[in-house]
Amino acid sequence: MQHTLGEGPLLDARGQLIDRGWATEEVRQYDRSAIRASGFRIKEWDYYCILTPDFGLALTVADNGYLGFLGTSWMDLKSGTAVNDGAVIPFPMGRMGLPGSADRGDIVQKHKDMSLSFLHEEGGRRLIVDAPRFDGGRGLKGELWLAQPPMDRMVIATPFPNAPKAFYYNQKINCLAASGEIRIGTDVHQFTPDSAFGVLDWGRGVWTYSNVWYWGSASGMCGDRCVGFNIGYGFGDTSAASENMVFVDGKAHKLDQVTFHLPEGPPDSAPWRFTSNDDRFEMHFDPIVNRHHTTDLGVFKTAQDQVFGTFSGQVKLDDGSVLKIAALPGFAEEVRNRW
Numbered sequence: 135m136q137h138t139l140g141e142g143p144l145l146d147a148r149g150q151l152i153d154r155g156w157a158t159e160e161v162r163q164y165d166r167s168a169i170r171a172s173g174f175r176i177k178e179w180d181y182y183c184i185l186t187p188d189f190g191l192a193l194t195v196a197d198n199g200y201l202g203f204l205g206t207s208w209m210d211l212k213s214g215t216a217v218n219d220g221a222v223i224p225f226p227m228g229r230m231g232l233p234g235s236a237d238r239g240d241i242v243q244k245h246k247d248m249s250l251s252f253l254h255e256e257g258g259r260r261l262i263v264d265a266p267r268f269d270g271g272r273g274l275k276g277e278l279w280l281a282q283p284p285m286d287r288m289v290i291a292t293p294f295p296n297a298p299k300a301f302y303y304n305q306k307i308n309c310l311a312a313s314g315e316i317r318i319g320t321d322v323h324q325f326t327p328d329s330a331f332g333v334l335d336w337g338r339g340v341w342t343y344s345n346v347w348y349w350g351s352a353s354g355m356c357g358d359r360c361v362g363f364n365i366g367y368g369f370g371d372t373s374a375a376s377e378n379m380v381f382v383d384g385k386a387h388k389l390d391q392v393t394f395h396l397p398e399g400p401p402d403s404a405p406w407r408f409t410s411n412d413d414r415f416e417m418h419f420d421p422i423v424n425r426h427h428t429t430d431l432g433v434f435k436t437a438q439d440q441v442f443g444t445f446s447g448q449v450k451l452d453d454g455s456v457l458k459i460a461a462l463p464g465f466a467e468e469v470r471n472r473w
Contacts, residue, residue: 136388137374139291144303145169149340151293151301156375158286158386164234164303164338171299171340174199177473178232178339180241180252182261183351184278184312184332185463188212189323190442191278191316192425193263194220195232195241195250198473201434202226204248206265206274207425208318209442211463216425216442219268221247236305236336258282259310259334269318276316278325280332285309285384290377292370294342302339302370308362308381309353310334328355331362331463345369345471348394350408350419352445352464359383361459363449365392365408365415378415380449380457387452389415394466400424401439406466408447417447417459419466433472440467 137155144162146152149170153162169176179196189212194205202223209216223230223245233239241252251262258281268274287307294300311327331353347369353362362381378389391411397404402421409416422443429436444461451457 136376136390139289143168144291145301149299151291154291154293154371154374156377156379156388157289160236160287160289160305162289162291162303166228166234166338169299169340172199173227175300175340175342176228177337177341178228178230179335179337180232181335181337182252182280182332183335183465184261184280184310184325184330185209185353185442185465186211186325186330187461187463190463191263193250193252193261195230195243195252197226197228197230197232199227200225201431201473202230204243204245204250206248206250206263206268208269208274208316209423209425211422211442214423216423217269218425218427219248219265219274221245232338234338236307236334263316272319274316274318276314278312278314278316278332280310280312281327282307282310283384286381286386288364288377288379288386290375292372292374294370297342300340300342302337302341304339304377305334305336306351306364306377307334307336308351308364309360309384311360331360333362333364341471341473343472345473347469348467349469350394350445350464350466352462354462354464356457356459356462359457361457361462363415365389365394367391367394378410380415380451382451382457387449394468396468401468402441406441414450415447417445417449419464420444420446435472437470438467439469440465
C-alpha cells in the first residue's frame with residue numbers, strides 16, 4: 135500500500151503523527167513545539183550533496199539533541215579519495231534553530247572551525263562554506279548556487295512501531311543543478327549546471343535509540359533528460375509508504391519496495407545491486423570511494439559507510455516506458471546509529 139499524505143499539521147495535540155504516507159510536496163507542517171518527547175530524542179538536519187562525474191561536496195548541519203554537528207566532505211572520484219571535516223556543538227537541544235520547513239528559513243552556523251550557510255533565494259538555494267582547517271589546514275571555501283525550478287520531490291512521514299511519539303518527517307529534493315566554485319588550498323573546482331547536480335536531505339523527527347538505514351540517491355543527465363532517484367528503507371513502519379521514487383524532468387514516478395544487495399566484503403569492495411518487488415527498478419552500482427565515518431562517544435555512536443560511485447540499469451516509468459540509465463553519479467549508504 136502506498137498512502138498519499140493529506141494537508142495540514144504533522145502532529146496532533148499528543149505529539150503523534152496525524153497522517154503517515156508519501157507526497158511530492160511539503161503538504162504537512164512540522165512544528166518542533168508540538169513534539170511531546172524528550173529533547174534528547176529529537177533529531178533535525180539539513181544535508182546537501184553535490185556531485186559531478188569527477189568530484190563532489192557534502193555539507194551537513196545537524197541538531198541531534200545532545201550533539202550538534204557541522205560537516206564538510208570532499209570526494210575526489212578520479213583519485214578515489216574522500217576527506218571529512220567537522221565541528222561539534224555540545225547539547226544544542228534546538229538552539230541551532232533549524233527551520234520547520236524545507237522551503238523557508240535560512241540556516242547560518244558560525245563556529246571557530248567551520249561556517250556554513252544554507253540560504254533561500256528566489257529560484258533556488260545558496261550554499262556558503264568556510265572550513266579553514268579542512269585537510270590539515272589547506273582549507274575549503276566557496277559558494278554554490280542550486281537552481282530549483284518547480285519540481286516534484288520525495289516527502290514521507292514514517293512512524294516507529296511501539297513508540298507512538300516517535301516519527302520521521304523527511305524530504306529529499308533531487309536534481310538541483312549547481313553552479314559556483316570551491317577552493318581547496320590553491321586548487322579551484324568549478325561546478326557547472328550541465329554536469330553538477332545536488333540533493334537535499336531534509337530530516338526532522340523523534341527517533342528511537344538504535345536504528346539502521348539504507349539510502350541511495352543519484353541525479354544527473356541521461357541524454358537530454360534530467361533524471362534522479364531516491365531509494366531507501368531500514369527503520370520505522372513503512373507499511374503506509376516507501377521512500378522510493380524516480381524523477382524525470384521534474385516529474386515523480388512512485389516505486390514500491392527496493393532491496394539493496396550489498397557486497398559480502400567491505401561496502402566498496404564490489405558492485406552493489408538493487409531490485410524492486412514491482413520489477414520497475416533494476417540497477418547496479420559501481421563503487422569508487424567510501425566516505426566512512428565513525429563516532430563512538432559511548433551512549434552515542436554512529437557508523438556510516440556512504441559509498442560514492444555510478445549507477446547503471448533501467449527504470450520502468452508510470453507510463454510503462456523504460457528509461458535506461460548509464461554511469462549516473464550518486465551514492466549508496468549503510469548507516470547504524472545509537473543516538
